[in-house]
Amino acid sequence: MVAVTPGRRRRPAGCAAGHHHQHQQQRLLAVAARLAAAKPAATTEAAVYGGVGGGGCCLEFLDCVLRAMGVATPAEMMPPADFRWAARPMRRRRRGGSSSSSSSPRDREPRDGRIAANGASAAASLYTMRGNKGVNQDAMLVWENFCSKEDTIFCGVFDGHGPYGHLVSKRVRDLLPIKLSANLGRDGHKETSTSIVTSSMTEGGGTERMDRDTETPLGTEENGEYPEMFAALRTSLLRAFYVMDRDLKFHKTIDSVFSGTTAVTVIKQGHDLLIGNLGDSRAVLGTRDEYDQFFAVQLTVDLKPTIPSEAARIRERSGRIFSLPDEPDVARVWLPKYNMPGLAMARAFGDFCLKDYGLISMPDVSYHRITEKDEFVVLATDGVWDVLSNSEVVSIVSQAKSEASAARFVVESAQRAWRTRFPTSKIDDCAVVCLFLNTDARNKPPVQESKIWPMP
Numbered sequence: 001m002v003a004v005t006p007g008r009r010r011r012p013a014g015c016a017a018g019h020h021h022q023h024q025q026q027r028l029l030a031v032a033a034r035l036a037a038a039k040p041a042a043t044t045e046a047a048v049y050g051g052v053g054g055g056g057c058c059l060e061f062l063d064c065v066l067r068a069m070g071v072a073t074p075a076e077m078m079p080p081a082d083f084r085w086a087a088r089p090m091r092r093r094r095r096g097g098s099s100s101s102s103s104s105p106r107d108r109e110p111r112d113g114r115i116a117a118n119g120a121s122a123a124a125s126l127y128t129m130r131g132n133k134g135v136n137q138d139a140m141l142v143w144e145n146f147c148s149k150e151d152t153i154f155c156g157v158f159d160g161h162g163p164y165g166h167l168v169s170k171r172v173r174d175l176l177p178i179k180l181s182a183n184l185g186r187d188g189h190k191e192t193s194t195s196i197v198t199s200s201m202t203e204g205g206g207t208e209r210m211d212r213d214t215e216t217p218l219g220t221e222e223n224g225e226y227p228e229m230f231a232a233l234r235t236s237l238l239r240a241f242y243v244m245d246r247d248l249k250f251h252k253t254i255d256s257v258f259s260g261t262t263a264v265t266v267i268k269q270g271h272d273l274l275i276g277n278l279g280d281s282r283a284v285l286g287t288r289d290e291y292d293q294f295f296a297v298q299l300t301v302d303l304k305p306t307i308p309s310e311a312a313r314i315r316e317r318s319g320r321i322f323s324l325p326d327e328p329d330v331a332r333v334w335l336p337k338y339n340m341p342g343l344a345m346a347r348a349f350g351d352f353c354l355k356d357y358g359l360i361s362m363p364d365v366s367y368h369r370i371t372e373k374d375e376f377v378v379l380a381t382d383g384v385w386d387v388l389s390n391s392e393v394v395s396i397v398s399q400a401k402s403e404a405s406a407a408r409f410v411v412e413s414a415q416r417a418w419r420t421r422f423p424t425s426k427i428d429d430c431a432v433v434c435l436f437l438n439t440d441a442r443n444k445p446p447v448q449e450s451k452i453w454p455m456p
Contacts, residue, residue, distance in 0.1 A: 113144035116173060120404035123153060124435045127407035129415060131383060131427035137165040138381050138431035139173040139261075146267070147181050153268045154180070157431045159281050159381035161348075162259030162341070168350050169261040171254060172244060176263065179247075180240035184233070230274060233267070234365050237276050241349075245361035248350050258341050260350025263363070264300055264379050266435060271370040273377070275299050276363040279345045281381045286394040288373045294398045296390035299368060299377070303347045305331040310346035314358030333359060370437050376406075377435045383428035384410060387417035397434055407432040 118127045121144060130136035137160035146154040154177050160169030241263075248256045262279025275283050277300040285297040305311050305321045311331075314321060320334040324342070332342040333354055343351055347360050355361075378393055388396070388410075396413050400406040410432045418427040 113146070115142045116140065118408070120407075124155060124433060125404050125407040126431075126433045127411045128429070128431040129411045131418075131429045133426050133428065135166050136429050137161065137169055137261075138383070138429040139166075139169040140379075140431045140433050141173050141177065142433060142435070143177055146177065147184050149269070151270050153435065154265065155268070155377075155379055155433045155435050156263060156265040157281055157379045157381055157433055158261045158263050159279065159383075159429070159431070160259070160261040161343075162351070164255055164259040165261060167254045168248060168256055168259050171248065171251070172261050172263055172349055175247060176240060176244045176265070179243050180236060180267075183236035183239050183243075230272065230367055233274055234367075237265075237267075237274065237365055238362065241276065241278065241361055241363050245349050249352055256350035257352050260343075260348040262345065262348055262381070265363075266377055266379060268370075268377075268435060268437070273299075273368040273370060275366045275368065277301065277303065277366075278347045278349065278361065278363045280304055280385075281379070282385050282390075284378045284380075284390045284393060285368065285374060286376045286378065286397055287371070288375065294375070294394050296394040298390055299366060301364060302382075302385075303345060303364060305333050305344075305346050307346065313360075314346060317356065317358040319354065319357035319359070333357075374437050376437055378410065379433040379435070380410065381429065381431045383418075383430035384414045384432060386428060387421055388414055403434070403436050406434040410434070 115121060115124075115126060116139070120126070121142060123144060124142045126140050126142055128136060128138050128140055139158040139160070141154070141156050143154040146152040156173065156176070158169040158172050160166050162168070248254065248260075262281045263276070264278070264281040264283050265276045266283060267274045267276075277283065280302045281300075282302060283299040285299050286294055287297055289295055301307070303310060305314060311321055314333055318336045320336060321331050322334065323329065323331050330344055332344050333346065334340065334342055335353065336357060341351070341353060343354060343359065346358070347362065347364075349361050351359055376397060378397060380393070384393065392413075393410055396410050397406045400409045411430045414430050415427060418425070
């Protein structure tokens with residue numbers, strides 16, 4: 001039930017009778033207020049709003065005056081007797097708009113090199129579009145000059161799920177890079193003791209648990225030698241993910257018990273890429289072969305319960321994994337004794353109902369050395385990868401009219417693929433970040449101060 005706030009009707013511009021009408025409304029309100037205060041108020045709400053008891057007749061007159069003015073009456077503003085307010089998390093109001101709106105002015109305006117809405121810069125483009133499942137739960141971010149370094153860029157996409165997934169994904173989008181930046185500033189890009197970090201990152205302590213959970217030994221690489229400085233950067237990334245999850249756990253206004261988000265992030269520093277992945281969003285590299293033809297290289301692994309190592313960890317901690325009859329190909333994680341929540345990934349922020357049963361928030365971290373053949377990296381949520389292959393996405397980006405429109409081109413292609421391949425299914429939200437690796441692009445002027453497209 002929506003309560004209408006009493007106020008004045010908007011008059012047409014240039015109306016000569018507008019001032020007279022406004023004056024008449026003020027006089028009627030003043031008379032009604034004096035009449036309502038002429039007798040003692042009724043002793044119960046039922047008596048007052050029913051017109052019975054002291055002040056009832058005056059309030060009946062007040063109702064008539066308010067109706068004549070087109071303003072909601074007190075009786076109309078009361079909820080019905082059987083009305084129950086829906087349980088909702090409390091949200092802090094932000095200046096200039098709601099924190100849950102992906103199209104708020106705060107998101108749409110680049111600040112400190114950050115872009116969190118549909119747009120583009122000299123080095124990247126990003127675009128999101130809501131599906132038809134409700135509110136858009138996807139979020140994304142491009143932060144140039146990350147940590148006040150001209151050669152460093154932070155990119156990420158975040159796919160929320162659950163009742164409050166849109167709040168969780170935007171919280172992670174806004175806070176995770178800040179926590180990472182704080183860790184990097186504290187470490188000064190110097191190698192940190194892994195044992196100290198490990199003991200603070202795991203509830204029970206112990207390096208064995210962290211090593212088992214990460215599934216990625218420190219020092220592994222995608223290609224080339226692993227730079228010494230990236231050992232500390234990886235440690236900072238692990239710490240930032242851990243601290244971010246704790247922030248959600250103890251957040252007073254965002255309920256993350258049955259809500260969470262994925263995260264796939266890329267830190268580009270010079271010719272180095274550090275990729276952190278949590279969940280089933282994905283990062284794909286677009287590069288060229290010896291014949292100068294584009295092909296795709298997947299930089300991350302979709303961390304789903306079907307992966308043997310992930311399934312073993314979940315079952316070891318009493319979590320259950322099985323598929324629903326109408327989705328036999330989608331393995332989901334369930335509580336030991338209850339058929340809920342049915343999470344389709346093995347790692348995520350939030351979802352604290354499953355954190356004791358094998359779900360973890362520790363990212364899978366990998367490294368890639370950029371070569372002269374590498375052109376771009378595409379980060380996208382599963383709304384894209386469910387309908388487009390890696391090769392298709394790389395081909396779409398390579399054929400885009402401009403780098404600034406590449407992300408939008410991918411999202412629109414995914415939306416068309418949903419309608420064509422799954423006409424009876426609900427279209428999922430899509431979010432895409434295209435990071436271009438050509439170092440010459442860093443010297444180009446910004447594209448119209450970060451061109452912003454309207455949110456869908």
